[in-house]
Amino acid sequence: MTKSPKYWNKAKKYLSKKDKTMKNLIKSYKSPTEKILTSRKDIFFSLCKSIIGQQISVAAAESVFLKFKKKCNNRINAKTVSKIRFSQLKACGLSRQKVLGIKSLSKQFLDKSFKPKSISYMNDEEAIIYLSKLRQIGRWSAEMILLFTYNRSNIWPVQDIGLLRAISKNYNKSYLPPKKFVELLQKKFSPYCSVATWYLWRSIDPEPIQY
Numbered sequence: 001m002t003k004s005p006k007y008w009n010k011a012k013k014y015l016s017k018k019d020k021t022m023k024n025l026i027k028s029y030k031s032p033t034e035k036i037l038t039s040r041k042d043i044f045f046s047l048c049k050s051i052i053g054q055q056i057s058v059a060a061a062e063s064v065f066l067k068f069k070k071k072c073n074n075r076i077n078a079k080t081v082s083k084i085r086f087s088q089l090k091a092c093g094l095s096r097q098k099v100l101g102i103k104s105l106s107k108q109f110l111d112k113s114f115k116p117k118s119i120s121y122m123n124d125e126e127a128i129i130y131l132s133k134l135r136q137i138g139r140w141s142a143e144m145i146l147l148f149t150y151n152r153s154n155i156w157p158v159q160d161i162g163l164l165r166a167i168s169k170n171y172n173k174s175y176l177p178p179k180k181f182v183e184l185l186q187k188k189f190s191p192y193c194s195v196a197t198w199y200l201w202r203s204i205d206p207e208p209i210q211y
Contacts, residue, residue, distance in 0.1 A: 004037055005151040011192035018188050021170050025199040037198050039151050043116045044109055045076045046149040050141045051101045052094065067092040078109035101136025108134070124152055147194050156186045156193035166200035
């Protein structure tokens, strides 16, 4: 893991001035042991974890991921995954589609048809579109990669159930919160939507998912 993003403290001050609810959330998680957004800087690892976690509970995803990690002998990279048989990956608890997605991912990394370094030169929307071309990676997964792996500062994942639940809870809105209100918050929190998202997640789950 690396240190928190350079913009983190600046973002906290900015968000605290912009929104009273956000100011209170930031104060609530100000302890010395505060677990802030960090990154492994390992996109293959993160993409695999993202695929594994799709449409299953956090607990189930962690269980499957640990089996997958063990099958990779704790070396989650394209070369290792390419050598693991389809049936062995499926035995970890992965669906057929997820195995196909992970296998396709390893192939594209090895033949260099997918170039992760190019993402650094793209804006957020361009990067989301590029990542979404990968098998089993949709917009939500792409946003998680930009937030957790690349630590982009302004990601506002409106398809994320946790974020929507947190908005409803903290702003006394019905669930689902009105689309216009979610858009209003996005405008208010830019260019630090990622930090706002993280604090909103913390309000409903003390251990946000790390990809």
